[in-house]
Amino acid sequence: MTYKDIFISIAVMNDLSPTRLPLATSQMVIALKAAAEPTRLRILLLLTSGELNVKDLTQILGQSQPRLSRHLKLLVEAGLIERIREGSWVYFHLSDRTANGRLASVLLAMADLNDPIVIRDRERAEHLKRDREAIAQQYFERHASDWDQIRSLHVAEAEVEAAMSEALGPAPIEFLVDLGTGTGRTLELLAERYQRAVGIDINQAMLAYARSKIDNAGLRNAQVRHGDIYNLALMPDEADVVVMHQILHYLSDPQRALDEAARILRPGGRLLIVDFAPHELEFLRDHAHERLGIGTDTMTNWLADSGLKPVTTRHLPPSPQHGDKTDNLTVSLWLAEKSEAA
Structure with missing residues (x-):
């Protein structure tokens, strides 16, 4: 030296x-x-x-x-x-x-961000990201009608998001993992709460869209990753909070996914699950729904088998829309905790 x-x-x-x-x-x-x-x-x-x-x-x-x-x-x-x-x-x-x-x-x-070379690099990077975002947006628009149709069947997203924030409480989160991150909305919603976050999804096009949203929102402490929800590339006891928002009903083996979520949670860490309560809308199977909702008894058993203890449960019933018509999807939220002795 x-x-x-x-x-x-x-x-x-x-x-x-x-x-x-x-x-x-x-x-x-x-x-x-x-x-x-x-x-x-x-x-x-x-x-x-x-x-x-x-x-x-x-x-x-x-x-x-x-x-x-x-x-x-x-x-x-x-x-x-x-x-x-x-x-x-x-x-x-x-x-x-x-x-x-x-x-x-x-x-x-x-x-010095006003250096001509730095400015040129930044402009080229922005142009590249705009192109990437346009491609991702095209994918999103092709599938948006499916999601819009499903959203129209349950309580407004704003109410669901408010319930998610309330369930997690005001305490800061050191490391948050969003499984099945989709568009990355959960990373945006909780951005003021965590020090570091990663969203994981298996769909490359959705990841591209989520990445562009995160970049545009300036979330420098959040990232998205391609990954298998059944085999996460994360260390045991690493996460303080794991979120699974509207993902379990797509899975053929929810218990295995919950086992992985429990594995990466630190002792005392929390898992927030948002999904549909049991329903009879058979047409949703055409939208890749493996399960027509999840009952609280079923969820309680799954959580116990994964070594997690239920803390709170909340149900958001459908609200009247289009005159006297009442939609029939209830959104359920379950908050669970990993034992300190785990």
Whole structure:
């Protein structure tokens, strides 16, 4: 290590970080060296606005894939960014779990965003995201009529969302996982509550739409991931809150999905489930509904088998619409907790 390296590290530790990052000088030097290259610094600045893959970066920066892959590898090894595989794609984002990632955020906050190169990169990235959003929006519009038809059969979404927020209470959430995230609406709804969140879905088109919504909403502490609800790529006891909003009735094996949700919950963590109460609308099977609602007794047994204890249950009955016509889908909310002794 040179005297210059030591000086830079000490300067960053003393002057840039009010929270005194718990980072050894040697680690800081590795991080600073990784960031101290024009292309890598441009990559880091681009990632402050959301996730990108290698193809995105080649289009924005006008550099070859091998060269950018090398830069990304160095940034990952330095702990400044993380890579997440999504099918055949690999997305990169600023690390929010490592001290080096937090150091990167401190450094990037000092960057001059009016630099012509930075402005050009940002404009290209925005153009790319608009194209991606347009493609995702087309998918959403093709399927919107199905969702609108189902929404018309139950209480207004605003009432459901208010009940979700009330069920979780006002306490802050360190890490939230939204299983079957769909359009990412739950990540938006609870954005003021969590420090970090990830939404998981198996549908690539829906993920693209959710990602564009999250980017547009400026939710830098939320991400979406491609994943299997039966086999989550998350560590045990990692999540403080797991949400399963209108997903269980699509599944052939809800118990297995609940087992996975319980596995990733920390002891004392909470699971919020929103789904339909039992009904007789057979036509919904044409919309891939495996189950025509879920009864509270059934849910209680599932939760117990997954090692979860029911805390509260609430039912939102349908409200009259279109004159005297009463729709017949009741939305149920179940809040459960993982035992502290688990």
